[in-house]
Amino acid sequence: MTRIKIFLILITILGVITAQEVEIKTFKIKYISASHIYLQGGEKDGLAVGDELIVYNGSEKIGRIKIEFVSRYSASASVLEKQRDFKIGDIAKLVKEEKTAETAISSQKTDSLISERKMPPYQRKRTAPRALKTKIDGYVSGQYYYFKDLGARKLNFSQPTMRLRLKIKNLWNRHYNFELRFRSRYNLRDKSFSANVPKSEWQNRLYEFTFDYNAPGAFLTYKLGRIISNAFSGVGYIDGALANLKLTNDFYFGLFAGTQPDWRTSNFQTEIQKYGGYLKFERGKFGSKKINVTLAGVGEYHGGTVSREFMYFQVSYYHGRRWNIYHNVEIDVNRYWRKERAKESLSLTGFYLNANYRITSSISASLSYDNRKNYYTYELRTLADSLFDDAFRHGLRANVYFKIFKDYQISLNFGLREKSTDANFSYSYGLNVTRRNFFSKYNRMSFRFSGFDNIFATGFSPNATFSRYLRGGHYLTFSYGNYYYQIKNINDNKLNHWIRILGQIELPARFYINSTYEYDWGSDVKGHRLLFELGYRF
Known part of the structure; x- marks a missing residue:
């Protein structure tokens, strides 16, 4: 016994x-203010408000911090404890379960x-489920943009804007969530351009309005409202419902139905209905090996008339942090009037492939191939063949990133594109050099040069930017740039310049101010631009 x-x-x-097994994510400290620690990483890297991280200098544990605010690419934290002062470059480790x-x-x-x-x-003891805590994240802000035209046309323009992003997680302390993204603008011009561009107009955009249930491991999860899902990014927005069934630990089956918002105005409409389903396979986790495969079938209909029917296939694979690949394909199924226009039953309307490879800790590269094409829908069914480009995008793009020494970062990119109607390739290129700790650990200097050449025009644009990070999360940026282009068929040369000053001030109680001033002069435009934003982070 x-x-x-x-x-x-x-x-x-x-x-x-x-x-x-401990799942650990690491983040560098990029800035330290009097009250907060700022990390190089945000929501897209898995950080959330309330997360706690352990700070290390080398292998020495020197303290602990807690996330107070997180955006998509950065986060700020308060200090819970420390054995000695933190430094820029120290590593903060997020331990999900230890x-x-x-x-x-x-x-x-x-x-x-x-x-x-x-x-x-x-007779066995039942363990109470872990209590969830409701979390509110997002921002609300008011913006005012003004352009003072000093040219001969005097096209002065103003635009007040209200923006709202709200995310509520774990409503009623359960796995219910709500998300809202909204923008409202009022455009005011001194002159009316045409009947299609009035002197004044409202432009409101509802990007997302969803209520969902998403409990880990649940057999049934769902979303309601204005939805866009990353499970099948090619399907686009729907106003309706999505249900996801967990068949096994690796396989999921989903159904969705609703109407399609107006793609120009984002307004709700009932003319186009959209239905479909998908089968998804997912295994592994980020940081090791992870594979995700999705096959979807989608139908769009204008009443009883077919607008579009297509199949969507998507694959992503991550091999640790060394390399990853992403691929999607769209195949249109043509029936009735669509078959008459396309002259075939099946059309390959989308093909995209992207691969990233980390050569060393300081060098990485990526290569992508894009062959997405236009396709006929109910709204485009009467468009003349001469205006319908059969191969709108077809090309390659390569990127290389270098980290040299401690503070230098260099990136190079080159793109090549061809249309079926073009005699020659179009290409674009770019170089970006960044120097951190430029005379001071709070300064950053960057230089960027980009250019292009196609059958209509050729041109290039150099610019330089100096950034200064201040105490308390404030920062200030100065930049200068110009862009030159030549219209080939009339041999017309244009040169324009701009200078820009941008700043952000962190106010008490989670308020902030963003402001940008720009002066433009040259062949096409001359005038002042001002953007002011006052916001509050939840």
């Missing part, structure tokens, strides 16, 4: 060690665990 107990204890310890064999055994004696296993199910 004693041997059996010892054996069960060893199995328990081994299970805890292997099952509770249990050791010792803490697991101390929290429940092994003998009691063995005895409980022998009990009938109705």
